[in-house]
Amino acid sequence: MSFQVMMMQLGQGMLKSMGIFFLTLLFSLPLGLLVALCRMSKSGILRTIMRVYISIMRGTPLMLQLLAVYFGPYYLFGAKLGKNWRFSAIIIAFAVNYAAYFAEIYRSGIGSMPAGQYEAARLLGYSKSGTFLRIIFPQVIKRILPAITNEVITLIKDTSLSFSLAYAEMFTIAKQIAAKETSFMPFLAAALFYYVFNAIVAFAMERIEKAMNYYSA
């Protein structure tokens, strides 16, 4: 296999890895906020459910969760898995897993807001939801960005776990080329792809952080 073909194959795999990456963020960021709010809600039942959910997501390997989501419908309900289920299962597993981590990050951010802000907002006549949406949440975002960046970068590398479902993302492709070529070179190329993509994401996140740093500019 020529170098160009290998890079092209890996490039196509990279597109699929990016697909997992962006879709996971799209679903897990809002879902994580929802989980965080439920985790902090007044209802004890809701809090307990969320605590258990987060505990399971963080306490079991993501690779195992991928297998569970993918094969679960068949083993639990005898449903026949459709052709597109492989990809959907990957997105669901990733989104649900990352939502748990994001939820804890949101919770730490929301919890760090001084009570005085809520009191001041109430005196100024803000409703509860208005206080949260207009005063608390924007500050939370600003505070948790570094922690979010950490998770986002981990996610890029975690997409390679999809190889356990033989989804043709970059790591799976790299393994296949390596087997055919009886060489480790494709892994080196794969590492380069991951690194470059990570560098771009890290740069973008840094820019966003700077843009939000409006008080100390």
Added chain:
Amino acid sequence: MMKKRVLAGVLSAAMAVSMSFTMAYAGETEAVSGTEAAANADGLATEGKFVVGFDAEYPPYGYMDDNGDYTGFDLELAQAVCDLEGWELVKTPIDWDSKDMELNSGNIDCIWNGFTMNGREDSYTFSVPYVNNSQVIVTADDSGINSLADLAGKTVGVQADSAALALLSKDGDQADLAETFGDLQQFADYNTAFTELMAGSLDAVAIDIGVAQYQINGRDGYKILDEYLNAEQYAVGFKKGNTALCDTVNKDLKTLLDNGTFDKIAKKYAGQGVDPTMLCLRESFGEASTEASTEAETEA
């Protein structure tokens, strides 16, 4: 009050998005199970589509070729069967560890990938065997290992859930030999195992002979021990009880043998590890065995 409603709206929208996402696909899986109820007479999960599951890290039987397409001896045979039946071949790479789940859940119609039938007869419905395979030991030329007895105290690598592993496990035919090993290490793929062999952290690898020949072709300084671990056969594995599909494929294999297609494909892979002496499709159909295959049997 108004703002509370906005917040509730935002939250329920987020929830609805994630829920509908899940449900849309739940619906999809159900819809497909409906078509299964209408079971195709030919035993295919989806009409007109022959979905072959294979390990894409298993050259020469199934792998990615120079152009980045999946090919191999087995996949070309599967394509020939599809040409006869007018089916569309869907090549689905699978993780070898999950092959049973993929087959039982109907994701794939068969496992066609240098798949050893011996010892697995109770778990799958098998086609007629088409390749005489052997599990062999590969070591470095200068390892000082020249027979199975020399493996005593050595570290041996093997693919997880493989026929070689079954042989070397507790109830396998070579369990006594495995007892003498220093350690038996499991690997997900042979490329990793071979790299460890080169690096010296493994002394030997237990592997299918065809794959061994392919791997040795790509590297210098390795040999296959003259003593084989066993003699076994490759066949196409179908979900247990799917005789309709199995019968069709058997019939097609006979046609491919008679019209020369089988030999033509085999010839193409002769230099890549599928040795002509290993072919056994002719004998499977009770035809006079060629000189070459008689030789292979005595050797085994």
